[in-house]
Amino acid sequence: MANELRFKTAQDLFMACPAIARDMRTLPTEQQSIEFCRDLLAGRVPEEAITFCAYLLPDRAAVWWAHECLSHLSELLDGTDHELLANVRDWVGEPDSPHHRAAVSQTEATPPTTPGAWIARAAGWRDNGSFIVGSVVGTEAPSALQPFPAAHAVNAGVLAGLARVALADRFAVLSAFVEMGIQMAEIEALRQSADAYLQPP
Numbered sequence: 001m002a003n004e005l006r007f008k009t010a011q012d013l014f015m016a017c018p019a020i021a022r023d024m025r026t027l028p029t030e031q032q033s034i035e036f037c038r039d040l041l042a043g044r045v046p047e048e049a050i051t052f053c054a055y056l057l058p059d060r061a062a063v064w065w066a067h068e069c070l071s072h073l074s075e076l077l078d079g080t081d082h083e084l085l086a087n088v089r090d091w092v093g094e095p096d097s098p099h100h101r102a103a104v105s106q107t108e109a110t111p112p113t114t115p116g117a118w119i120a121r122a123a124g125w126r127d128n129g130s131f132i133v134g135s136v137v138g139t140e141a142p143s144a145l146q147p148f149p150a151a152h153a154v155n156a157g158v159l160a161g162l163a164r165v166a167l168a169d170r171f172a173v174l175s176a177f178v179e180m181g182i183q184m185a186e187i188e189a190l191r192q193s194a195d196a197y198l199q200p201p
Contacts, residue, residue: 005189006058010036013055019149020055024048034182041178046171047159053181054155058188059122064092065184066119066154069161069177073115076164081116088116091123115164118157125150 007013010028014020026048029036033056040049054062067088070077077085087103094100104123112118125148158177165173 007033017055024051049178050158051155054151056185059150061188062154063123066158069158073161081114084116084120088123115157115161118153122150122153
């Protein structure tokens with residue numbers, strides 16, 4: 001199955017998405033992507049497996065994965081986050097709907113400070129292609145010309161949610177999130193393979 005992923009190896013992913021190097025320190029290898037991800041989970045900084053999943057998945061699937069992760073932490077989220085996640089759910093179901101696009105785009109006016117806000121922002125960035133650091137009125141950044149991919153916000157949102165989990169439970173929850181991300185990556189690979197098979201020659 002790993003050979004059917006859009007990024008067969010970790011090196012492939014880093015080459016295609018250089019922004020990932022800003023979100024994790026582990027250097028890529030020629031390992032199959034799933035194997036590399038599981039090694040991250042077993043390594044010194046298992047949170048980097050979350051980061052890898054965020055970039056491994058196609059944007060819309062990554063946003064949905066993050067939505068599902070945070071849905072498992074619903075008791076740790078407030079009403080605003082629940083509302084934002086509902087907007088994300090609707091957007092994933094109908095990303096071309098002007099109403100749903102407007103709902104997730106509203107979050108770009110304020111800095112993300114909660115897990116749900118990050119995920120809603122990821123959906124907004126996905127719609128706009130990317131988000132430029134410093135494009136929010138009143139902010140400036142030296143990296144203003146470097147776009148952040150939606151995966152950056154997905155990663156931030158999932159990790160922000162994970163940080164609210166009790167320390168005793170955190171690794172188990174993190175592991176479950178990573179396994180769900182791997183499963184979604186495999187499902188996406190099958191779907192894309194089926195779509196390619198059905199395309200006329």
